[in-house]
Amino acid sequence: MTRFIHDQFAKDYLEELLKPYGELQEQAINELKALPSNHPFQKATLELVYNLRQNLRVNQNLEEDDRELIMRLEPLYQQDREQAKLEGERLVVENLLQVRFGSLDNNLQAIIEPLLALPPQEFTPLLMQLSREELIARFGRQS
Numbered sequence: 001m002t003r004f005i006h007d008q009f010a011k012d013y014l015e016e017l018l019k020p021y022g023e024l025q026e027q028a029i030n031e032l033k034a035l036p037s038n039h040p041f042q043k044a045t046l047e048l049v050y051n052l053r054q055n056l057r058v059n060q061n062l063e064e065d066d067r068e069l070i071m072r073l074e075p076l077y078q079q080d081r082e083q084a085k086l087e088g089e090r091l092v093v094e095n096l097l098q099v100r101f102g103s104l105d106n107n108l109q110a111i112i113e114p115l116l117a118l119p120p121q122e123f124t125p126l127l128m129q130l131s132r133e134e135l136i137a138r139f140g141r142q143s
Contacts, residue, residue, distance in 0.1 A: 010048040046080045096127045111139035
């Protein structure tokens with residue numbers, strides 16, 4: 001049993017969406033996986049899964065079907081969180097480049113992906129210390 005009324009709503013919504021009847025549930029999960037990562041249905045469902053998961057952690061007496069559902073949707077949730085993290089890092093790089101150099105021309109846009117290949121603790125000091133020309137020379141037109 002869930003702890004809060006909104007948890008029950010989230011659980012009921014997910015159960016209705018995913019129908020806990022064998023192949024139908026599997027088909028629903030596969031359809032959810034097939035949606036583009038920016039699709040509103042996938043985002044809304046993953047947010048409900050996240051909220052339910054957080055609230056179920058408080059309750060130690062989880063039903064088996066609750067645990068199974070969360071475990072099956074966990075990879076989708078983790079993928080969504082990783083994508084959000086990467087989007088956040090991209091925004092940081094773009095904002096730092098814009099603040100330092102005014103606008104993002106083609107040369108600066110071309111160095112964003114190579115910079116993102118580095119961990120944030122490496123790309124941040126480079127963005128703060130290197131000149132525009134040094135950044136473009138180091139990260140521009142890499143193949």
